Amino acid sequence: MQYGLTLLFKKPYIEQIISGEKTVTRRVSRPMVKVGGIYHIRTDFFNYLPDQIMVKHLYQKRIDEMTPEDALKEGASSLEEFHEKWTDLYNSWDERQLVWVVEFEYLGSDRKP
Numbered sequence: 001m002q003y004g005l006t007l008l009f010k011k012p013y014i015e016q017i018i019s020g021e022k023t024v025t026r027r028v029s030r031p032m033v034k035v036g037g038i039y040h041i042r043t044d045f046f047n048y049l050p051d052q053i054m055v056k057h058l059y060q061k062r063i064d065e066m067t068p069e070d071a072l073k074e075g076a077s078s079l080e081e082f083h084e085k086w087t088d089l090y091n092s093w094d095e096r097q098l099v100w101v102v103e104f105e106y107l108g109s110d111r112k113p
Helices: 011-019 066-074 079-089
Strands: 006-008 025-026 038-043 048-062 098-109
Touching: 011 048, 066 079
Parallel strands: 006 038
Antiparallel strands: 025 098, 038 048, 048 098
């Protein structure tokens, strides 16, 4: 099976994306996506999933401007949990850091039944 454009996520987030619990991701560097683009989910460089998302918004925001609602959209139960997950992923926390925010909608899977 051949896949076109993809967006990389850690495996623990896949179920949250599919369930609609995670609808936003923040990235240190600008992701190679565009608003309106449809992307397959990827969990590593060689593992492409048939699940797709559509990018609804792409913008930059300082990480300390996050609200509790933003943390929920990230799939975290609180700002504190998001902070812990971010630190585990990037090994640092700079509350003034400018990050890229990708808001997306889960479109489903093209898996064959």
